[in-house]
Amino acid sequence: MKRLIARQRLGGVLARAALALTALGLLASAPQPAPDRYCTVETTALYTAPQAKAPTCGRLELAVPLRVLETNDGWARVRLEGWQLQDAPTVLYALEGVRIREAILDACAQAKLQVLKTVTDEDTAQVWNRVRLAGFWVPEEALSRDLRNPWATAEALYKKNCSACHALHDPAQFTANQWPQVLKSMTSRTPLDKTQVAWITKYLQYHAKGIDPDKAPLPCGLTPAKPQNPPPEPAPPAGSGSR
């Protein structure tokens, strides 16, 4: 099995591909994503119909896990779930109380939101809703089952570009909320373009301080965010240790 296929796009062969992957999933030791589960690999508008001229109701960001309900000539009708601050229905986040942004929703998308449950975050006393959004169309080329490649690229770009002026920061040194702001201020000193920064942001957010890999399983073929144990060293000295 090719572990690092560049990108497995949706297509007319959806059913066949799904079948094949299910079969592979049964054979492979690592759990495979369910057949209808995809992630965005490009930012895209949320279209009201499967055509480029259709009105749009918001935008999806990168690395957003979603389900494909049906496909139609290069378009996919999708469903996604996420979290929102009760008084800020414009923004959809991946996790409760954590600002890993997945979508920005216009009024026409907000109207379609279905609230699944409501919780109050104990630290901030803010009220968060678990919501579902279904029925919008996105171009199939914005979706992939496999995020391993862009993820590995993001990791490599981070390590190369963010260790030129200072020591490379452990991703767990900042929280998922802090990382976008930290990158916003620091990446002006790097050659990274906007898309690269967006991928690095997502990569770091999913590896950030306080992100529990059990509660935030990475979608689309990725291994859990943790553990980040240091590799074994030859003869570690007595009294040495790592954070």
Next chain:
Amino acid sequence: MGSKHRKGMERRTFLKTVLGAGAAGLVAPALLGSRASAQTAPAANAAARYARALDWAGPLTPSTRLTASHWGAFLAQVEDGKLVGVKPFGGDRAPVPMLQALPGRVYARSRIQYPMVREGFLKKGAKSDRGMRGAERFVRVSWDDALDLVAGELARVKANYGNASIFAGSLDWHSVGKLHNAPTLLRRMLGLFGGYTDNTGDFSVQAAMTILPHVTGNIEVYDQQTAWPTIIENTDLIVLFGADLMKNNQIGWTPPDHYAYPALAAVKERGIEVISIDPRLTDTARYLGADWVALRPNTDVALMLAIAHTLYTEKLHDEAFLKRYTVGFDRFLDYLLGRSDGQPKTPEWAAKITEVPAATIRDLARRMARGRTLLMGGWAIQRQDHGEQAPWMLVTLAAMLGQIGLPGGGFGFSYHYASGGAPAANAPVLSGISAGENPVKTAIPFAHGVSDLLLNPGKTVDYNGEKVTYPDVKLVYWAGGNPFSHQMDKNRLIRAWQRPEVTIVHDIFWTSSAKFADIVLPVTTTLERNDIDNMSEYTNQYILAMHKAVDPLFEARSDFEIFAELSDRLGFGEKFTEGKDEMGWIRSFYEEARKQAKAMKLAMPDFDTFWETGYVAFPVPESAKRYVRYGDFRKDPDLNPLGTPSGKIEIYSRTIEKFGYDDCPPHPTWLEPAEWLGGAKAKRYPLHLVSPHPKYRLHSQLDNTWIRDWYEVHEREPVWIHPDDARARGIAHGDVVRIFNDRGALLAGAYVTDRVRRGVIAVHEGAWYDPDEPGKPGALCKHGNVNTVTMDKGTSKLAQGNVANTVLVEIEKHTGPVPRVTAFEPPAQG
């Protein structure tokens, strides 16, 4: 004490003094625009600016090569293979005089000429007497032998103790350039070697950059600030908290373009009100005619609390802003009003702590609330005990004023650094050589931790909600830095430095760090090698070629060359160089930028043309001049939340509450520093010592040039002392004095001036260490390195930053013969 300096200002400004002859930077009104002309001027001026960039003596030739430094970019003039002069790059808006010290620096007597090994170490290796470090003579060895020795020591230590026992020093100021970045090259090599113990954080800004992500979700200190043209158009009042823009903007991590100077000229021209809260009358305060509020050092938080108290009780604060954009003000209010601790933070309360009269404090609050107010935080206020609190309180004060996100209002922590607030160009950015990943994950908060690390293997310290356990360091490798200058409490460092089995230092000069090393490798100055860089940190307006101007002196080699050779010996030479030599790397950085430029639809010439021309210039878009920090947050806090847990400004932090640190409470709090004028220790040591950044050096860089003749007093680093304090001790202007406390002592030259308040003395950091008994803990520094008396303590369990400005001392007139200064002489060699 508030005292007006506005009226009496001389027209012969500090700016002109700084600029010296041939200054090209005084074009402020035209460049930045007054309120009236701001709409029309900038575009036309862009063209003029590029024309000016070309304004140098003809094309580049072998005798005029362009290169760059932390002080600016310049043309190096070469005659008969020798550097004879420098001429500022035309794109520098206010060239600084320190540039002129560079030719002398190349030929300084303190240059390390050959690879050198401490005699005892050469004979006995790891079993040598480590107490002889800093005292013993050095022996010249060949490059081959030196490199074999270093590679052998690395391999031995790795095999015996593991990679975590190798400490890679800190990321100090080295020299500019995207390739010849010594600390990064060191880490690149050690990363390929299996890893090393690294530092984390930032010596300059550790407390601020650790607390502020909990407050605004961002590090703030290196962020794009509200642009100067916007400030000049909109701001009514600038309040400086320990920030000296005139002095500190001279230097930059990348070659600076000194944008801040015409901006400050425009501030002056427009008559924007300025208040400087500082124990010193700074150059900035003098130049801008600021009102000087000379508080006691380390009491900024108490002063700000009382200002906040006045704002609240006089209903001058912005309730609506606090409600929409912040959390936790109610919890903070309980403290402010004394409901939680029984002590209302009134101006009368603060007057006792700060010695600023209550009436002045009330007046400050009212003035801040009157118009558009911008609070500029320097970094001195966080290099003190509990240094997390002042930046937090400054943000809280700005939140109460309610102008965060409005043009010219709010706060900023980078206006004194690298011309923060300069509008950014639309330009590609050069990458650079990178360290890559470190397989060893141990990183210590080093801003105070180097001695602590070396002295206490196995010790666990708190750090920002984590625990860090120190490894047992056996080998210290330092390149591009000078820990014996910057680390607090030098005598503790000398004892700590005796612990590792081997210490290796790359340096250009016989700095004290080189003198304390076992193995010393001589490196080239920037002028002896090729490189490339962006100019400047916040504007990115130019890509500069950095041409080699002269051949390497003596046997000096570049850090890149040295680490490449070592990598070869350690078996990963190809991975280190990636098959590229010096020019290969420079070319690749340029080509990468060219690709970006193409995507941005910007023209860049091919590499060879660029290398011949020397620079590429990029346009600054109009929008960059209108940039308002937190403008987007203010406009739509839901869509643009901050990086805090609540997405808002956290005046009370649940995260910090959960850390449960006794020395960093969950809201801004006045905490007594370990040493201050209001404390018990002041009876024994009645003077508070501050150690600001120097005016004519970059830390310790340039002290070994003729430029020190400009500031030294009796060949020593000057100490600013108030006339009353001098008189009480029988000290006259120009006397050699001894500054001391329980930690150590230094000699300095008395500079009697009322530019520093009573009870406070100031010694700029970075004078070269010059012990009367080399290598010995407790030796007297004959020349004036201030860190012989500073305290090596963390700001708190949160940040573990250094507390450079929390120091009490006594001072006396030096009696007996004045010892000769030997700081700049090479050690005994055989």
